[in-house]
Amino acid sequence: xxxxxxxxxxxxxxxxxxxxxxxxxxxxxxxxxxxxxxxxxxxxxxxxxxxxxxxxxxxxxxxxxxxxxxxxxxxxxxxxxxxxxxxxxxxxxxxxxxxxxxxxxxxxxxxxxxxxxxxxxxxxxxxxxxxxxxxxxxxxxxxxxxxxxxxxxxxxxxxxxxxxxxxxxxxxxxxxxxxxxxxxxxxxxxxxxxxxxxxxxxxxxxxxxxxxxxxxxxxxxxxxxxxxxxxxxxxxxxxxxxxxxxxxxxxxxxxxxxxxxxxxxxxxxxxxxxxxxxxxxxxxxxxxxxxxxxxxxxxxxxxxxxxxxxxxxxxxxxxxxxxxxxxxxxxxxxxxxxxxxxxxxxxxxxxxxxxxxxxxxxxxxxxxxxxxxxxxxxxxxxxxxxxxxxxxxxxxxxxxxxxxxxxxxxxxxxxxxxxxxxxxxxxxxxxxxxxxxxx
Amino acid sequence: xxxxxxxxxxxxxxxxxxxxxxxxxxxxxxxxxxxxxxxxxxxxxxxxxxxxxxxxxxxxxxxxxxxxxxxxxxxxxxxxxxxxxxxxxxxxxxxxxxxxxxxxxxxxxxxxxxxxxxxxxxxxxxxxxxxxxxxxxxxxxxxxxxxxxxxxxxxxxxxxxxxxxxxxxxxxxxxxxxxxxxxxxxxxxxxxxxxxxxxxxxxxxxxxxxxxxxxxxxxxxxxxxxxxxxxxxxxxxxxxxxxxxxxxxxxx
Ligand SMILES: Nc1ncnc2c1ncn2[C@@H]1O[C@H](COP(=O)(O)OP(=O)(O)OP(=O)(O)O)[C@@H](O)[C@H]1O
Ligand SMILES: [Mg+2]
Numbered sequence: 001x002x003x004x005x006x007x008x009x010x011x012x013x014x015x016x017x018x019x020x021x022x023x024x025x026x027x028x029x030x031x032x033x034x035x036x037x038x039x040x041x042x043x044x045x046x047x048x049x050x051x052x053x054x055x056x057x058x059x060x061x062x063x064x065x066x067x068x069x070x071x072x073x074x075x076x077x078x079x080x081x082x083x084x085x086x087x088x089x090x091x092x093x094x095x096x097x098x099x100x101x102x103x104x105x106x107x108x109x110x111x112x113x114x115x116x117x118x119x120x121x122x123x124x125x126x127x128x129x130x131x132x133x134x135x136x137x138x139x140x141x142x143x144x145x146x147x148x149x150x151x152x153x154x155x156x157x158x159x160x161x162x163x164x165x166x167x168x169x170x171x172x173x174x175x176x177x178x179x180x181x182x183x184x185x186x187x188x189x190x191x192x193x194x195x196x197x198x199x200x201x202x203x204x205x206x207x208x209x210x211x212x213x214x215x216x217x218x219x220x221x222x223x224x225x226x227x228x229x230x231x232x233x234x235x236x237x238x239x240x241x242x243x244x245x246x247x248x249x250x251x252x253x254x255x256x257x258x259x260x261x262x263x264x265x266x267x268x269x270x271x272x273x274x275x276x277x278x279x280x281x282x283x284x285x286x287x288x289x290x291x292x293x294x295x296x297x298x299x300x301x302x303x304x305x306x307x308x309x310x311x312x313x314x315x316x317x318x319x320x321x322x323x324x325x326x327x328x329x330x331x332x333x334x335x336x337x338x339x340x341x342x343x344x345x346x347x348x349x350x351x352x353x354x355x356x357x358x359x360x361x362x363x364x365x366x367x368x369x370x371x372x373x374x375x376x377x378x379x380x381x382x383x384x385x386x387x388x389x390x391x392x393x394x395x396x397x398x399x400x401x402x403x404x405x406x407x408x409x410x411x412x413x414x415x416x417x418x419x420x421x422x423x424x425x426x427x428x429x430x431x432x433x434x435x436x437x438x439x
Numbered sequence: 440x441x442x443x444x445x446x447x448x449x450x451x452x453x454x455x456x457x458x459x460x461x462x463x464x465x466x467x468x469x470x471x472x473x474x475x476x477x478x479x480x481x482x483x484x485x486x487x488x489x490x491x492x493x494x495x496x497x498x499x500x501x502x503x504x505x506x507x508x509x510x511x512x513x514x515x516x517x518x519x520x521x522x523x524x525x526x527x528x529x530x531x532x533x534x535x536x537x538x539x540x541x542x543x544x545x546x547x548x549x550x551x552x553x554x555x556x557x558x559x560x561x562x563x564x565x566x567x568x569x570x571x572x573x574x575x576x577x578x579x580x581x582x583x584x585x586x587x588x589x590x591x592x593x594x595x596x597x598x599x600x601x602x603x604x605x606x607x608x609x610x611x612x613x614x615x616x617x618x619x620x621x622x623x624x625x626x627x628x629x630x631x632x633x634x635x636x637x638x639x640x641x642x643x644x645x646x647x648x649x650x651x652x653x654x655x656x657x658x659x660x661x662x663x664x665x666x667x668x669x670x671x672x673x674x675x676x677x678x679x680x681x682x683x684x685x686x687x688x689x690x691x
Contacts, residue, residue, distance in 0.1 A: 394515035407531025
C-alpha cells in the first residue's frame with residue numbers, strides 16, 4: 001500500500017510558546033528566503049510515496065510535538081565528547097546553537113576561518129547572502145526547507161587558497177534533551193580555496209532523554225584541486241531523530257572524502273549529494289552503520305557526474321541486529337557529456353538477526369556511452385565458514401562473531417586518513433560490539 | 440588418544456563416511472591417504488566439529504571423552520587442532536590480533552598465564568622465523584590475499600603456538616614449494632612428542648619422507664580399507680590406488 005506523499009506536521013508545535021527570534025531577521029533577502037522555506041515546510045514532512053523516502057517513514061517523528069530550544073544555553077545534560085582525545089580547533093554547538101565558551105577557536109591555523117552563522121548574520125548579513133541565499137537552498141528537498149526556514153545558527157568554514165591544514169577542525173553538535181521534544185536545524189557552509197586541504201570532523205552526540213530532532217544541512221564547495229576529508233560520527237541517544245543532508249560541489253581536480261560512522265539515534269538519515277563539476281574531480285563516500293533494537297538508519301547518496309573524466313567510489317557497510325532496519329539508496333548520474341566517468345558503488349550488510357532488514361536500491365542513470373560504472377550489494381549472515389575457522393582455534397562463538405563483525409567494519413574505518421580520528425571510530429565500533437558504542 | 444569406531448557421517452543428507460574405524464595412540468603419527476572425494480576432509484571436519492557434518496552412527500573418543508558431544512571451541516581448547524586444507528580468509532581481522540586471542544583463550548583454559556603483548560610478540564617472532572614467515576604477513580588481515588603456500592605456513596604457525604595434543608593436518612603439503620615443504624615438515628617434526636598425536640592427510644609420499652609415519656591408512660568410499668606401516672605409502676606411490684584394487688572414481 002503506497003504511503004502518503006507528505007505527512008502533516010505542525011512545526012513549531014502549537015502552544016510551544018513565543019517564537020524565538022532568528023538571527024538576521026529584518027534583512028530583506030533573508031526574510032524572503034525564510035518565508036519561502038516556511039511556505040514549503042508547511043506542506044509537511046516527506047511521505048513514503050515520495051520515491052526518495054520510500055523506505056524511511058518519518059511518521060513517528062510527525063507524531064511528536066517538536067519546538068526549537070529556548071534562546072539561552074541549555075543546561076549540560078550531555079554525553080561525553082567522543083573526540084575528546086583529538087587535538088585541534090573545535091566549534092561546539094549545543095542543541096544547534098554555537099557556544100563560544102565551549103569552543104576552542106582562539107588559535108586557528110593561518111588560512112582557516114571559522115565563523116558562527118548567527119554571529120555572521122548579525123555582523124554582515126550581506127556577506128552571508130552568497131553562502132546561504134537563493135532558492136537553490138531549497139531545491140525541492142523537503143527537509144532542507146525546514147532548515148532554511150528555521151536555522152538559528154550554524155557555522156561557516158573557509159580556507160584560503162593553497163593552505164594545508166594539518167590538525168582536523170571539529171564541529172561538535174551536542175544534544176542536551178529538555179523535558180519536551182526539541183528540534184534544531186544547524187546550517188554548515190564549507191568553502192575550500194583552490195588547492196587547500198582540510199580534515200573536518202563532524203560529531204553528533206547526545207544522551208538518552210526526551211526526543212530530539214536534529215536536521216543539519218551542510219553545503220560544501222571545493223575549489224580546484226582542493227581536498228576535504230569529511231568524517232562524521234553520529235552517536236545521538238535512543239530518542240533522537242537525525243535527518244542530515246550534505247551537498248558537495250567539486251571544481252576540477254578537487255577531492256571529497258566522506259567517512260561516516262552511524263551508530264546512534266532511533267531514526268537517522270544521512271543523505272549526501274555530490275556534484276562533480278570540474279574535470280578530474282573525485283569523490284570517495286565511505287559509510288559504516290551499526291544498528292540494533294528497533295533503530296532505523298538510512299543512507300541515501302546521489303553522485304552526479306556532470307563533466308568528463310571524474311571518478312567516484314562508494315562503499316557502505318552495515319551491521320544490523322535485532323529488528324533494526326537499514327536503507328541504502330545510491331544513485332549515480334552520468335550526464336551526456338560526462339565521458340570517461342569511472343563510478344563504482346558497493347553496499348554490504350551483515351545481518352545478525354533474522355528480523356533485521358536492509359533495503360538496498362542502487363540506481364544508475366547513465367546518459368554517456370563511454371563510461372565505467374558498476375554497483376553491487378550483498379546482505380546476509382556472517383559466513384559459517386569464518387565462524388567455524390575461528391572457533392576451531394578455541395574462540396567461543398561470541399568472540400568469533402565479534403572479531404568478524406569488527407573486521408568487517410574496521411576495514412572501512414581504515415580508510416580514514418587521520419590517525420587519531422580513526423582510532424576513535426575503531427574504538428566506537430568495538431564498544432558497539434560489546435553492547436555499547438552509543439547511549 | 441583418539442579412537443574412532445564405526446563412524447558414519449552425512450553431508451546434506453549424502454552419506455560420506457560409512458563405518459570408519461581408526462585408533463591413534465599418544466605420540467603416534469598416522470598418515471591418511473586416499474582418492475579425491477573419499478572423505479578425508481570430511482573426517483577432519485567431523486573431528487573438529489564443523490556444523491553440517493552429521494554423525495549418524497558410531498563414536499569418536501578423545502582422551503577418554505566423547506568428542507562428538509563437545510562444541511567446536513571445547514574441542515580446540517582441549518587440544519584438538521585442524522590445519523585446514525583451505526584456510527579461511529577473514530577480512531579486517533589482523534593476523535597478530537587473532538593469534539593472540541586464540542593462544543590466550545587456550546592458555547586460559549589450561550590454567551596458564553595469558554601472554555602480554557611483549558611476551559607474545561617475542562614468541563611469535565621465534566615461531567614464525569622458524570617457518571620462514573615474515574612480519575609483514577602478521578600485519579595483514581588473516582589469510583586475506585595470502586598465497587596458497589603462505590596460508591599453509593600460517594596454519595603451521597598456529598599449530599606451533601597452540602601446541603595441540605591432537606593435530607589433524609589436511610593436505611598441509613599441497614601447494615608448498617620444495618623448500619617450504621622441508622620447512623613445514625621440520626615444523627611438524629619439532630612438535631612430535633610422546634604426548635602429541637597427529638593425523639596427517641596427504642596425497643604424496645614426499646611429505647612422508649620427512650615426517651615418517653607410524654601407520655599409514657587408506658581411506659576409500661568413507662572407510663579405512665587398508666592399513667600398514669610406512670611401506671604402504673611407498674607401495675601406493677608406485678602402483679596407485681588401482682594397485683589396491685580401488686578405482687578412484689568408484690571411491691566417492
Ligand atoms: N556440502 C556438501 N554436499 C554434498 N556433498 C558434499 C558436500 N561436501 C562434501 N561433499 C562430498 O563429500 C565427498 C567427500 O569429500 P571430502 O572433501 O571429504 O573428500 P577428500 O577425501 O578430502 O577429497 P580431496 O582429496 O579432493 O581433498 C565428496 O564427494 C564431496 O563432493
Ligand atoms: Mg580434502
